[in-house]
Amino acid sequence: MARRRQAVTIRHVSAAAGVSLQTVSRVINNEPNVRAETRDRVQAAIDSLGYVPSIAAQRMSGSRSYLILAINDRERTIADWQARQGTDWVDQMLLGGMLTCAEHGYRMIFELIDTHSDHVERELLAAIAALQPDGIILTPPHSDNPQIVDLLAEQDMPFVRIGSQRQDAGIAVSMDDAGSAATATRHLIDHGHRRIACIAGASDYELSGWRVDGWRAAMAEAGLDTAGLLDAGDFSHASGRAAALRLLARPDRPTAIIASNDQMAIATLAVAREQGLGVPDDLSIISFDNTPIVQFAQPPLTAIDQSIAATASTAVELIIAHLKGAPPPASLTSVPSTLISRASVARHG
Amino acid sequence: MARRRQAVTIRHVSAAAGVSLQTVSRVINNEPNVRAETRDRVQAAIDSLGYVPSIAAQRMSGSRSYLILAINDRERTIADWQARQGTDWVDQMLLGGMLTCAEHGYRMIFELIDTHSDHVERELLAAIAALQPDGIILTPPHSDNPQIVDLLAEQDMPFVRIGSQRQDAGIAVSMDDAGSAATATRHLIDHGHRRIACIAGASDYELSGWRVDGWRAAMAEAGLDTAGLLDAGDFSHASGRAAALRLLARPDRPTAIIASNDQMAIATLAVAREQGLGVPDDLSIISFDNTPIVQFAQPPLTAIDQSIAATASTAVELIIAHLKGAPPPASLTSVPSTLISRASVARHG
DNA sequence: GTGAAAGCGCTAACAG
DNA sequence: CTGTTAGCGCTTTCAC
Secondary structure (H helix, E strand, O other): OOOOOOOOOHHHHHHHHOOOHHHHHHHHOOOOOOOHHHHHHHHHHHHHHOOOOOHHHHHHOOOOOOEEEEEEEHHHHHHHHHHOOOOOHHHHHHHHHHHHHHHOOOEEEEEEEOOOOOOHHHHHHHHHHHHOOOEEEEOOOHHHOHHHHHHHHHHOOOEEEEOOOOOOOOEEEEOOHHHHHHHHHHHHHHOOOOOEEEEEOOOOOHHHHHHHHHHHHHHHHOOOOOOOOEEEOOOOHHHHHHHHHHHHHOOOOOOEEEEOOHHHHHHHHHHHHHOOOOOOOOOEEEEEOOOHHHHOOOOOOEEEEEOHHHHHHHHHHHHHHHHOOOOOOOOOEEOOEEEEOOOOOOOOO | OOOOOOOOOHHHHHHHHOOOHHHHHHHHOOOOOOOHHHHHHHHHHHHHHOOOOOHHHHHHOOOOOOEEEEEEEHHHHHHHHHHOOOOOHHHHHHHHHHHHHHHOOOEEEEEEEOOOOOOHHHHHHHHHHHHOOOEEEEOOOHHHOHHHHHHHHHHOOOEEEEOOOOOOOOEEEEOOHHHHHHHHHHHHHHOOOOOEEEEEOOOOOHHHHHHHHHHHHHHHHOOOOOOOOEEEOOOOHHHHHHHHHHHHOOOOOOOEEEEOOHHHHHHHHHHHHHOOOOOOOOOEEEEEOOOHHHHOOOOOOEEEEEOHHHHHHHHHHHHHHHHOOOOOOOOOEEOOEEEEOOOOOOOOO
């Protein structure tokens, strides 16, 4: 392969504009101490030559890399991709993240990292060393993985923790898990339900706990008992199925179930059907995530929609603001979620 | 922000191993002319220090960037993301592309570029200048966009054209559009159909043409007439709807329709239902793409599945082989597709 | 305001 | 087989 060189460099621009490299650099980086007239002349040269700075060179000289790393869990992401069930978490992240990056002249690089592996640290450090990103976006379950969080904090790497509530390190952006679980619960209570069960998500995701908390809080607020109404899943269809079977086998079976994700909600729907229970008449269901799949269920499921795109976009904004020297947000940033009402909730009693 | 420097550089390694920078470089790049013992010593130092080369520095010194750019159409990709219909083209690309890149020590960077804009060239050149990728993967409709293809050829940039048949520049990787359309057509012919219609895709996608060609060829091969059985869509639901309406309004209406993508197939299904036509008994449907959505249709749609993941993976392999100096493939590389049989095709007559 | 010099981490080209 | 030298394109630091 031929040695690939930059087509047009800062040198060409400086020659064309008749100024020093330094002045061109100042114009590129919007720095002060350039006369308006000089700035215009340089900008004209940049435009006419079609000059774009090499991020490799910018990074080399100790400045920004204009790269933001978005890190997702390898195992789960690949499983979702292979399952082809329409899970669009990654797409929504890119939608919110990439586009917002682009607006600010940054680029988002998407990386997969194993949470469970004993060499998370090595993997992460390798990605950082290779790419030298200006910031990192952590998604669950990485957001609350102490190994990762501590490592980034030590490295002084700016990072956002999506779906986290902890404000000890990095910048947390909550997706209001507790609040939206409470919203879902209240929605059911308003429809006359009293025995509202909850199927929790995988325990290595802190958000699983927040969702349970929200459900519990809304139940308590309405003076309703939650004993025997909580069952544990791990976000998989199989676990949702098992939980639904247990819940619906109870003598005082719940009249409504909140599942902590769509797969488990779909599994619950299937179990109800098998048992001759009509949805929503005999059993109401609300799911979490609102991936495309739930629109196609029979009946379409009422679901909590946490805007991943908005969250990713916020995460990028926060990192870039931080890079520009803005102080960290005073309070926990929280991106609101919405309850999308479909046909899986009916009035009870 | 503190000036962020590489934590451990080649210099640290060379000091630790007691060799020159160059020798370390040789070990990193698996180059010859290093004694096994020296190599081991250097490798040990690399491992114990957790050294990972900076790709920025590697790029700077005129070598590889270990970056492969995957370019998709901005407008369509964003529309798909926003529609949240479960279209998983991007996910499948990442699945095949990112993982294969990782296996070879490369990284895939995902970019969106407008095909239709009059500044495609500027956009592309900017991405190349900023990122300095070692290779580029073009997806439809970029793969056959002469502005883009010519530009890359001029730049001597290695690139793969996914879904293209043209072998004039870059490396084409066909998804066998004609072949799979023929397969779908034959499948219907085998089920006794004679009047098999085809709804074509957007005309700015060359693959739309290949699909029509395949259908036409299989029809001709079976001695069947295609007059009046071809209608044009643009991949949108609305266009599929319009085409289906026209097709089904014919006095000798088709007994089967092949739609060039899932959205148009779903639209066709809806039109059939409105007109009181049972699917598959009164009308058989085969769709293209096999996105998750078609499994959830009523009935689930028989579809052509072109493995995007396998195609992306092949694309990456071809680029990397090319970078290593391998000669370009002698004949057009084609990734086979499969007909996934579901419930939207019935025997006719 | 502007410019000159030095160096980021790495590899190419050449010595030995 | 191994080491030395000279940059890559840009920003930093410091001089003017």
